[in-house]
Amino acid sequence: MLTLYGCLRSRASRNAWLLHEAGLDFRHVPVIQAYRLADPEAPDAPLHTRSPDFLAVNPNGHIPSLVDDGLVLHESLAINLYLARRHGGALGPADAAEDGLMGMWSLWAATEVEPHSIEILYNRVGKPPAERDAAKAEAAVAALRNPVAVLDRALAESSFLVGGRFTVADINVAEVMRYALPAPELFTDAPRVKAWMEACHARPAFRRMMADREREPA
Amino acid sequence: MLTLYGCLRSRASRNAWLLHEAGLDFRHVPVIQAYRLADPEAPDAPLHTRSPDFLAVNPNGHIPSLVDDGLVLHESLAINLYLARRHGGALGPADAAEDGLMGMWSLWAATEVEPHSIEILYNRVGKPPAERDAAKAEAAVAALRNPVAVLDRALAESSFLVGGRFTVADINVAEVMRYALPAPELFTDAPRVKAWMEACHARPAFRRMMADREREPA
Numbered sequence: 159m160l161t162l163y164g165c166l167r168s169r170a171s172r173n174a175w176l177l178h179e180a181g182l183d184f185r186h187v188p189v190i191q192a193y194r195l196a197d198p199e200a201p202d203a204p205l206h207t208r209s210p211d212f213l214a215v216n217p218n219g220h221i222p223s224l225v226d227d228g229l230v231l232h233e234s235l236a237i238n239l240y241l242a243r244r245h246g247g248a249l250g251p252a253d254a255a256e257d258g259l260m261g262m263w264s265l266w267a268a269t270e271v272e273p274h275s276i277e278i279l280y281n282r283v284g285k286p287p288a289e290r291d292a293a294k295a296e297a298a299v300a301a302l303r304n305p306v307a308v309l310d311r312a313l314a315e316s317s318f319l320v321g322g323r324f325t326v327a328d329i330n331v332a333e334v335m336r337y338a339l340p341a342p343e344l345f346t347d348a349p350r351v352k353a354w355m356e357a358c359h360a361r362p363a364f365r366r367m368m369a370d371r372e373r374e375p376a
Numbered sequence: 377m378l379t380l381y382g383c384l385r386s387r388a389s390r391n392a393w394l395l396h397e398a399g400l401d402f403r404h405v406p407v408i409q410a411y412r413l414a415d416p417e418a419p420d421a422p423l424h425t426r427s428p429d430f431l432a433v434n435p436n437g438h439i440p441s442l443v444d445d446g447l448v449l450h451e452s453l454a455i456n457l458y459l460a461r462r463h464g465g466a467l468g469p470a471d472a473a474e475d476g477l478m479g480m481w482s483l484w485a486a487t488e489v490e491p492h493s494i495e496i497l498y499n500r501v502g503k504p505p506a507e508r509d510a511a512k513a514e515a516a517v518a519a520l521r522n523p524v525a526v527l528d529r530a531l532a533e534s535s536f537l538v539g540g541r542f543t544v545a546d547i548n549v550a551e552v553m554r555y556a557l558p559a560p561e562l563f564t565d566a567p568r569v570k571a572w573m574e575a576c577h578a579r580p581a582f583r584r585m586m587a588d589r590e591r592e593p594a
Binding site: 217219220232233257268269307 | 453476483484490491
């Protein structure tokens with residue numbers, strides 16, 4: 159029995175997408191970020207990241223978490239690597255070399271891309287207009303130029319990142335790079351990244367996740 | 377044949393430590409960070425992260441990278457997960473659950489700890505005194521309080537992070553947390569983290585790596 163904790167307007171989107179790709183049944187507990195609630199202490203507040211019931215699952219107080227038959231895992235990208243390896247068939251590695259490359263791309267997304275892509279998201283669309291910092295978004299765009307070029311070159315060799323087929327590496331990198339889409343100027347010189355993102359987002363499993371996400375409270 | 381690129385005064389220290397733990401022979405190419413050189417373009421400059429010869433190995437221009445019999449990997453934590461799984465014996469996972477937990481702790485180190493621990497290192501000891509920002513170091517200490525508490529609680533259940541034995545998860549987390557040691561106030565309420573770090577740093581493989589590191593140019 160698989161249980162995914164975390165609303166889909168969070169990094170849990172990555173896990174829901176992969177679970178749909180793998181055709182896995184799961185229970186979804188839509189824990190919300192505490193900072194999004196006006197009064198997290200209110201008796202009718204929904205389950206959130208500072209609720210004692212959720213902190214008992216993940217003491218980090220962050221979403222998502224996954225429980226698989228008693229095994230508790232946090233960190234969205236690690237959860238996807240685990241799910242792909244254990245339950246994901248061809249989404250996971252065929253051998254140790256592929257496993258290494260899937261881990262590399264996932265850590266690359268976390269360290270080379272996400273600190274910048276999240277600033278683009280926050281400062282171009284996420285925050286209320288008065289709180290956005292245009293200079294921070296610009297700095298993030300500048301910092302992402304080389305990572306986007308690296309990704310574009312990798313996609314020149316194959317339409318997918320590892321093993322010549324769609325895998326967890328594509329999901330993990332595409333989900334982190336999605337936060338940079340409010341900076342379209344990043345992708346004009348990276349036609350392969352653009353085409354790859356569009357192909358990722360045309361997949362039925364991604365569209366199903368996004369449709370579920372749209373139905374969640376804003 | 378294993379080749380590790382990157383001087384030991386960099387995240388390559390993590391990989392050298394694991395390679396020694398596993399008793400693996402490797403060729404070490406001490407690529408240096410370009411920003412540490414007064415003139416990276418000088419004809420007698422050592423091999424560095426912007427040298428064309430190194431960019432041909434890692435177009436990200438960052439160290440470390442590893443080459444294992446033709447397989448090229450970047451990202452220090454991913455390199456260690458790969459080495460442990462493929463060549464590391466008991467340092468690596470015994471099953472998919474352990475593999476998932478080792479990945480989780482490594483991503484946890486990268487996302488919950490390193491963005492803050494590196495600020496402590498830079499702003500308390502790394503930068504020249506006039507360039508240090510005490511407020512940034514303070515903010516990083518505050519941000520690490522909960523991650524350190526989470527780690528301390530995890531170590532209450534076992535002296536090691538995964539599987540009741542010393543593994544790649546301990547190396548990856550200890551190396552990221554090492555950057556926070558210039559903030560000893562973080563560890564006074566986390567006695568298990570303190571004892572675990574001391575045990576990690578007493579290991580012969582860690583000491584061998586640190587001795588090699590001390591012999592590198594400052």
